[in-house]
Amino acid sequence: MTQNADPSQSTTKRYRTPDGVPADIVMFTLTKRERKTVTKTLPIRELKVMLIRRKSWPCAGMWALPGGFCRESESIYDAATRELKEETGVDGGHLEYLGVYSDPGRDPRGWIISHAFYALVEEWMLEHRQAADDAEEVGLFTVSQALDELELAFDHRRIILDAYRQIQQQMLQTTIAKQFLPEEFTLSELYQVIQTVVPEFKEPNFIRKITSTRSRQGILEEVRNEDGKPVSSNQYSQRPAQLYRFTDHTPLLSMYT
Amino acid sequence: MTQNADPSQSTTKRYRTPDGVPADIVMFTLTKRERKTVTKTLPIRELKVMLIRRKSWPCAGMWALPGGFCRESESIYDAATRELKEETGVDGGHLEYLGVYSDPGRDPRGWIISHAFYALVEEWMLEHRQAADDAEEVGLFTVSQALDELELAFDHRRIILDAYRQIQQQMLQTTIAKQFLPEEFTLSELYQVIQTVVPEFKEPNFIRKITSTRSRQGILEEVRNEDGKPVSSNQYSQRPAQLYRFTDHTPLLSMYT
DNA sequence: GTAATAGTGTCTATAAGACATTATCCC
DNA sequence: GGGATAATGTCTTATAGACACTATTAC
Numbered sequence: 001m002t003q004n005a006d007p008s009q010s011t012t013k014r015y016r017t018p019d020g021v022p023a024d025i026v027m028f029t030l031t032k033r034e035r036k037t038v039t040k041t042l043p044i045r046e047l048k049v050m051l052i053r054r055k056s057w058p059c060a061g062m063w064a065l066p067g068g069f070c071r072e073s074e075s076i077y078d079a080a081t082r083e084l085k086e087e088t089g090v091d092g093g094h095l096e097y098l099g100v101y102s103d104p105g106r107d108p109r110g111w112i113i114s115h116a117f118y119a120l121v122e123e124w125m126l127e128h129r130q131a132a133d134d135a136e137e138v139g140l141f142t143v144s145q146a147l148d149e150l151e152l153a154f155d156h157r158r159i160i161l162d163a164y165r166q167i168q169q170q171m172l173q174t175t176i177a178k179q180f181l182p183e184e185f186t187l188s189e190l191y192q193v194i195q196t197v198v199p200e201f202k203e204p205n206f207i208r209k210i211t212s213t214r215s216r217q218g219i220l221e222e223v224r225n226e227d228g229k230p231v232s233s234n235q236y237s238q239r240p241a242q243l244y245r246f247t248d249h250t251p252l253l254s255m256y257t
Numbered sequence: 258m259t260q261n262a263d264p265s266q267s268t269t270k271r272y273r274t275p276d277g278v279p280a281d282i283v284m285f286t287l288t289k290r291e292r293k294t295v296t297k298t299l300p301i302r303e304l305k306v307m308l309i310r311r312k313s314w315p316c317a318g319m320w321a322l323p324g325g326f327c328r329e330s331e332s333i334y335d336a337a338t339r340e341l342k343e344e345t346g347v348d349g350g351h352l353e354y355l356g357v358y359s360d361p362g363r364d365p366r367g368w369i370i371s372h373a374f375y376a377l378v379e380e381w382m383l384e385h386r387q388a389a390d391d392a393e394e395v396g397l398f399t400v401s402q403a404l405d406e407l408e409l410a411f412d413h414r415r416i417i418l419d420a421y422r423q424i425q426q427q428m429l430q431t432t433i434a435k436q437f438l439p440e441e442f443t444l445s446e447l448y449q450v451i452q453t454v455v456p457e458f459k460e461p462n463f464i465r466k467i468t469s470t471r472s473r474q475g476i477l478e479e480v481r482n483e484d485g486k487p488v489s490s491n492q493y494s495q496r497p498a499q500l501y502r503f504t505d506h507t508p509l510l511s512m513y514t
Numbered sequence: 515g516t517a518a519t520a521g522t523g524t525c526t527a528t529a530a531g532a533c534a535t536t537a538t539c540c541c
Numbered sequence: 542g543g544g545a546t547a548a549t550g551t552c553t554t555a556t557a558g559a560c561a562c563t564a565t566t567a568c
Contacts, residue, residue, distance in 0.1 A: 039567070172512065203513060207520075207521065494539080495541085496539045
């Protein structure tokens with residue numbers, strides 16, 4: 001079949017058309033819990049995903065990704081943006097397309113083709129949800145909890161798994177780490193964020209590599225005040241640490257060079 | 258709106274549903290043209306994309322990506338696989354998902370949400386198309402021709418541009434180069450293929466880097482015969498060159514290490 | 515002072531980058 | 542032998558990787 005086929009004839013039931021095209025969002029957040037130690041230290045961070053317990057058929061009682069159906073007047077991305085806004089009550093948060101989930105029978109309601117997104121939001125943005133719609137149960141789970149311990153609706157386990165892999169890859173190959181950090185941060189914080197999302201990541205000489213290898217120079221820049229003096233912070237350590245921020249530059253990686 | 262909304266009620270016209278969900282394929286091929294020189298040399302390679310000239314409304318006369326509508330009994334990926342098979346007459350060819358294109362009004366026929374794929378096929382696979390359906394005009398264009406010189410249907414220019422960027426990135430970060438090469442190949446061939454797809458790629462010491470840096474050791478392996486002797490080929494050069502093949506290993510790249 | 519984390523010194527092995535040189539074939 | 546491409550030698554500089562060491566703060 002080629003695209004010359006005319007689906008406007010679907011009104012005459014010549015073709016079956018989908019029953020709905022939702023956008024589902026894997027909402028990640030990096031929780032930050034202060035440690036109650038005698039001395040200054042980095043908080044404990046954990047990667048979590050927000051899920052909603054379904055109340056009605058289908059998959060009643062199971063945990064599912066927040067989502068909503070796309071309207072004719074908007075693109076799928078618009079729908080996801082709108083949904084994210086409705087869930088968090090604020091604009092903002094990093095939203096990215098993940099993929100399409102269209103296996104026949106994936107949704108007992110009919111021919112439902114779902115578009116998955118993942119969002120990186122701040123923890124406080126999720127509190128709105130709990131207040132706004134207290135009729136629905138909302139949960140924040142670690143990724144391994146979600147994947148291994150919960151009963152998930154539809155093919156949402158697969159989606160969460162795909163999103164997790166995607167975010168891990170992006171954490172290493174792009175600068176999305178900035179979504180989980182304040183504008184200015186220390187290198188220990190950055191390292192901790194990377195390790196929280198990608199536990200396998202180990203780099204003993206992290207500070208030195210970032211600061212003194214030319215090929216990585218462009219990624220970060222030192223924060224300086226008006227006088228050009230380096231700015232540091234002792235929020236998380238006894239000895240103050242230099243603050244950095246991301247530049248706009250993302251290097252193009254290659255396995256051949 | 259949350260996913261509790263029930264789209265099965267769309268039969269009662271409570272919700273508008275899409276009029277069709279096609280899969281469109283950006284079919285890339287790397288053409289290979291022998292040079293008529295006195296001495297052995299690499300062929301001229303060019304990255305091309307296959308397009309079809311539309312005969313009927315909408316966008317009649319314009320060039321468009323091959324594609325077809327998805328059926329209820331198959332996933333989008335299935336539909337693309339089927340379409341690729343119909344276009345080329347053979348199974349095979351690398352097929353990968355690119356993204357969803359859903360801007361309102363992108364297709365005058367109605368609410369049509371298109372899913373773009375890109376395929377890497379061999380040149381001979383495209384000849385079938387010309388023979389099979391000679392009623393439709395088929396064209397092979399370089400990417401810059403397609404982007405700059407042709408009048409393209411729908412949002413297909415955007416799709417081709419996205420696919421081009423994607424394939425360039427993948428050429429450097431994955432081993433898709435193998436899709437454009439025979440099982441066994443020389444390093445000059447590999448280098449040429451990379452450069453054809455990513456003209457900016459320059460690496461004077463390419464051979465040495467591949468063969469003598471530990472971090473890249475895993476990507477390729479030397480071809481050896483039964484006796485363990487290295488196998489070389491003089492197909493494209495006077496002095497025979499060592500043959501290589503890709504291993505299953507694709508390194509995980511990181512901008513921080 | 516001590517504890518704690520930030521950051522540097524130092525040394526070795528490996529890799530990058532730029533050329534020059536040699537090797538192996540075709541003609 | 543001459544021409545062409547493959548592959549290695551060589552030299553300089555940069556980076557990786559491992560640890561020991563110094564620096565700056567809190568308490």
